[in-house]
Amino acid sequence: MNFKNFPMVPRVVFGRGSFDQLEEIITSKRTSTSSPFIFLVDDVFKGSPLEKRIPLYHNDKVIFINSDVEPKTSQVDALRDSIKEEFDALPSGVIGIGGGTLMDLAKAVAIMLNNPGSSEDYQGWDLLKNPALYHVGIPTISGTGAEVSRTTVLTGPEKKLGINSDHTPFDQVVLDPDLCTGVPLNQWFYTGMDCYIHCIESLTGTYLNAFSQSYGEKSLDLCNEVFFNGSLSEDESRDKLMMASWHGGMSIAYSQVGVAHAMSYGLSYLLGTRHGVGNCIVFDHLEEFYPEGVKQFKKMVDKYEVEIPKGLCANLTDDDFDTMISVSMGMVPLWENALGKDWKQVITPQKLRGMYEKM
Ligand code: NAD
Ligand code: ZN
The missing domain is CATH 3.40.50.1970 (Rossmann fold)
Structure with missing residues (x-):
C-alpha cells in the first residue's frame, strides 16, 4: 500500500x-x-x-x-x-x-x-x-x-x-x-452546492477514510448551517461557507468525488457547462446513488428558488452523447470511489445515455 x-x-x-x-x-x-x-x-x-x-x-x-x-x-x-x-x-x-x-x-x-x-x-x-x-x-x-x-x-x-x-x-x-459580499444568489448557490456535493460524494464513497471523513463531516455541518439554518447573519454565513469550502476541499484531497462530478465533466467538455451549475444539473437526477443527499438538495433548491437548468441534452446527436459518455466513463477513480471496483456492472454506456437524456 x-x-x-x-x-x-x-x-x-x-x-x-x-x-x-x-x-x-x-x-x-x-x-x-x-x-x-x-x-x-x-x-x-x-x-x-x-x-x-x-x-x-x-x-x-x-x-x-x-x-x-x-x-x-x-x-x-x-x-x-x-x-x-x-x-x-x-x-x-x-x-x-x-x-x-x-x-x-x-x-x-x-x-x-x-x-x-x-x-x-x-x-x-x-x-x-x-x-x-x-x-x-x-x-x-x-x-x-x-x-x-x-x-x-x-x-x-x-x-x-x-x-x-x-x-x-x-x-x-x-x-x-x-x-x-455581492455574489449573485444563483452563483452563490451553484458554487456553494459544489462544496455540498464534494461532501456527499466523499462521505458516501468507497475511498472514505478517517482523514477525509473528519474534514467532510465538518464541511457538511457548515453547509447545513449556511443553507438550512435560517439564523445566521450574512457575515456569519460568508465566514462559514468559506471554511466549508476549505474543509470540503481537504476531504476530497484524500478521497475522491463521485457520480455528479464524473457526469458533469461530460457536460462541461461537450457543452461548456460551468462546474457549479453542471454539478447541480446532474445531482438533481442522482436519487438512485445519493438518496438522502439529493432529497436535501431539492429542499435547498426550493428554499432559495434557484433555477436548475433543464433540457440541456434535448437536441444532442448520437455522436454528442457518445462524446459525453466517453469523457465521463474515463473518470475511473470517481466511479470506483462512488460504486466500488465493479462499477462497470452498474454504469454502462446505455445507462449513462438514459441518465443524460433526462438532463
Ligand atoms: P467562477 O470563478 O467561475 O466564478 C463564477 C462567477 O462568479 C463569475 O461570473 C465571477 O465573475 C463571479 N464572482 C466571483 N466572485 C464574485 C464576487 N465576490 N462578487 C460578484 N461576482 C463574483 O466560479 P467557481 O464556481 O468558484 O469556479 C468554477 C471553476 O473552478 C471551474 O473552472 C472549475 O473547473 C474550477 N474548479 C477547480 C477546482 C480545483 O480543485 N482546482 C475544484 C473545483 C472547481
Ligand atoms: Zn467540484
Whole structure:
C-alpha cells in the first residue's frame, strides 16, 4: 500500500478585512524591484473598491480576466507568453483574486512561468519539471475548494484535466469572507452546492477514510448551517461557507468525488457547462446513488428558488452523447470511489445515455 503524501497550503490568513494584510505578506517575497507581482483578477472587480486596495509597487501589474469560460491551456500559455514578453525579469509571484476560475489560472500561470512548453504537456499527474513561482490564492466566492487543492483544472485541445502536482497548491491563501459580499444568489448557490456535493460524494464513497471523513463531516455541518439554518447573519454565513469550502476541499484531497462530478465533466467538455451549475444539473437526477443527499438538495433548491437548468441534452446527436459518455466513463477513480471496483456492472454506456437524456 502506498499512502499519499499530500502537500497542504503552508500559510493561510483568515478574517474579515484580512485582504489588507496582503501588502505585508508579499513584500518579503519580492525577489527584486524589477520582478513584478502579477495580479490575475476576475473582471467583475474592474472599477470596484477592491481594485483600489490591491497593493501595487514598482512594475507590478494587474491583469483582469473574464471568467465566463473556464480556464484553457491556450489561455494559460498566452498569459505566460505575454508576461515573459513584457518583463525582462521573472515575476516575484502570481496572485489570483476571484473564484475557482481565477484560483486555477493563478496556479497554472505560476507553474508555466517556470516550466517550458505548453500547459497541455503537464495535464495529468506529477509531470512538472520545475517548481512553480510563488503564488497566492484569494477566493472571492466559496465552494470549489480550489484554494486548497493540488490541482488546476484546464481544458485543453484533447482533454479537460488538471495539472496535479506537489507544486500546484498555493504558497499562501488569504481567506477574507468580506470579499464574497455581492455574489449573485444563483452563483452563490451553484458554487456553494459544489462544496455540498464534494461532501456527499466523499462521505458516501468507497475511498472514505478517517482523514477525509473528519474534514467532510465538518464541511457538511457548515453547509447545513449556511443553507438550512435560517439564523445566521450574512457575515456569519460568508465566514462559514468559506471554511466549508476549505474543509470540503481537504476531504476530497484524500478521497475522491463521485457520480455528479464524473457526469458533469461530460457536460462541461461537450457543452461548456460551468462546474457549479453542471454539478447541480446532474445531482438533481442522482436519487438512485445519493438518496438522502439529493432529497436535501431539492429542499435547498426550493428554499432559495434557484433555477436548475433543464433540457440541456434535448437536441444532442448520437455522436454528442457518445462524446459525453466517453469523457465521463474515463473518470475511473470517481466511479470506483462512488460504486466500488465493479462499477462497470452498474454504469454502462446505455445507462449513462438514459441518465443524460433526462438532463
Ligand atoms: P467562477 O470563478 O467561475 O466564478 C463564477 C462567477 O462568479 C463569475 O461570473 C465571477 O465573475 C463571479 N464572482 C466571483 N466572485 C464574485 C464576487 N465576490 N462578487 C460578484 N461576482 C463574483 O466560479 P467557481 O464556481 O468558484 O469556479 C468554477 C471553476 O473552478 C471551474 O473552472 C472549475 O473547473 C474550477 N474548479 C477547480 C477546482 C480545483 O480543485 N482546482 C475544484 C473545483 C472547481
Ligand atoms: Zn467540484
